[in-house]
Amino acid sequence: MEKKKMDRPIVRTRRLIRDAFTGLMEEKGFEAITVSDLTEKADINRGTFYLHYKDKYDLLEQSEGEIFEELDRIGEEAWKAVNQNYTNDLQVEQPLPFVIKLFEFLEENFEFMKVILGPNGNPSFQVRLKEFIKKKMLYKFSxxxxxxxxxxxxxxxxxxxxxxxxxxxxxWLESGMDRSPQEMAHMLSQTTFWGPAHVAGLRKN
Amino acid sequence: MEKKKMDRPIVRTRRLIRDAFTGLMEEKGFEAITVSDLTEKADINRGTFYLHYKDKYDLLEQSEGEIFEELDRIGEEAWKAVNQNYTNDLQVEQPLPFVIKLFEFLEENFEFMKVILGPNGNPSFQVRLKEFIKKKMLYKFSxxxxxxxxxxxxxxxxxxxxxxxxxxxxxWLESGMDRSPQEMAHMLSQTTFWGPAHVAGLRKN
DNA sequence: TTCTATTTGTTGATTAGTAAACAGATTTCA
DNA sequence: TGAAATCTGTTTACTAATCAACAAATAGAA
Known part of the structure; x- marks a missing residue:
């Protein structure tokens, strides 16, 4: 059963809150943010915030939760794409479709990802993202x-x-995405396959 | 008596409509725009448009009307500033405070002004703006x-x-505002005072 | 010219956000 | 330590936007 599409004001209000959240996190860090800050920057009524989130911790949790939901979906789509091509003979040095899609996703959510992974971000998010990448790779490498x-x-x-x-x-995020997602995925797969020493020109074989 | 401040949703909805309007005017020109286009791009309900505007011609009219209301207000403020300084001895080659404020206003409304004064814009707006500038200058020059x-x-x-x-x-608008409002006002006053031939280095005195 | 597709303008019941107020909690300052 | 300022969480009546539907008008295609 398809989930009922959210009414526009709900989508709009949440985007306003999330955008304000991202900006304030970059500016002053999560701990220093107040709900009043958020609603002032988002230009919404303070009571409206509480219609969507319990408190600022809930906002952080839901924001990060949505990132991982989307990443899970991307992982599944990438897996399906590989299976549907019936081509299991792709070489290990080729970029994983998942990694390309990962970079595309990062590009779409650039502002938030830059901030959450930056110095004023949330260290536990970084840990969680690394665990996610590990899980995907463990599965693939196995x-x-x-x-x-x-x-x-x-x-x-x-x-x-x-x-x-x-x-x-x-x-890449700190540089403001100066290379395309495809280039990034290729660069990573090259370095992973040949090894950093080789791609640095320090070793030949 | 101070005018009652508009509730947030009204301000927000009108901004969405105006922004969509600007974008579509640049993309396809006023005539080709439909109300459905506008509300799709603004991501609002089509009925909501009719709560604010009678039709797309009304939107154009109100948009331009607000520009001139703001310009009138800027003209009055600039005039008051000159009077309050009690310094009527400023030289005619100095930039008019009004012109500086005019460029600052243009900067704030860059997207709309660029479009409305551009090839897909509204010729009558250009005429109206020129009349406005003439009126201000006639008054000043007199x-x-x-x-x-x-x-x-x-x-x-x-x-x-x-x-x-x-x-x-x-x-200036087409160049993407490559110089500051102050620089623009100064440039204009220099050219106006000394004459184009002089500032082009073709004539000395 | 006729048919199809799209757009328009409107409607009503519902949803979502709103302004403003309140009491209590927390933070800041003297 | 106490006072002042700020923030929080909640509430209520109201406003604004919403979804979806409808009939009519207009535009586009055959």
Missing amino acids: NFMNEENMVIPLDYLVAYVSSAHLGVIQC | NFMNEENMVIPLDYLVAYVSSAHLGVIQC
């Missing part, structure tokens, strides 16, 4: 690798690669 | 000039200077 052949344990490898991805994401 | 000393009739002079101002305004 289908390709034989643990007997590995020089280091799989979970350490995935920790390495997912942290690297997160660092690159943050660098 | 206070400074002795018609006996003039080489050409005052109304022709004012037509020359006001048309020049409008042309410069349009150039």
Whole structure:
């Protein structure tokens, strides 16, 4: 059963609140924000805020929750795309469709992601995002690798690669997205496949 | 008696409509716009449009009307500022406070002014704006000039200077406001005082 | 010219947001 | 420590926007 589409004022009001939230978080950090700040910046009645959120912590929770809901959906779509192509012979050095879609999603939510992952953001969000990336990669790597052949344990490898991805994401957001999502995904897959030393020109084989 | 402040939803809805109007005018020109276009782009209910405007011609009329209301107010403020300073000895080559405020106003309403004065805009608005500038200048010049000393009739002079101002305004808007309102006002007053030939370096005295 | 598609202008019941007020809690300042 | 300022959470009656539908008008296509 399809979820009833939200009426326009609800969508509009929440967007106003979220945009104000993002701006204030960048400006003064989450802790210093008040509900009065939010509704003043969003230019809505203070009582209206409480029609949508319990308090500012609820706003943070729901905002981050929606990000991960969308990321889950992106992960599923990317997986379906791979399955529907019936081409399991793509090389491991090709960008994962998921990673391309991830960067596209980041581009669409640039302001919020830049702030939440920035110095005035929420450290636990960063942790959560890294866990999410790890989970996706663990699943993907498990289908390709034989643990007997590995020089280091799989979970350490995935920790390495997912942290690297997160660092690159943050660098990209801070730069104001100076490269396209496709370029970013390609860059990451190249570095992951050949290794940082190789792509830095320090090692040849 | 102070006019009652409009409730937020009214202000918000009208801004949505005006912004959509500006965007569509630039994209396809006034004639090609439909009310359905407007409310789709503004993301409001079509019936809501009719709560605010009779039809799209009413929207145009009210939009332009507000511009001139604001311009009138700016003209009065500028005049008061001059009077309150008790300094009637400012030189005629100094930028008029009104012209500075005019450019600041244009900057605040950049999108709309660029469109309405552009190729897809409304020619009659341009005429109206020029008349407005002429009226302000006629008033100002009348206070400074002795018609006996003039080489050409005052109304022709004012037509020359006001048309020049409008042309410069349009150039500025098309360039995306590459200079500050203060710079623009100064440039205009210099050119007006010394004459185009002088400021072009073609004539010295 | 006729038919189809789109737009218009309006309507009514409902939803969502609103202004303003209130009491209590928290923060800031002297 | 106490006073003042600010913020919070809630409330109520009202306003504004909403969805969806309808009939008529207009525009576009065949």
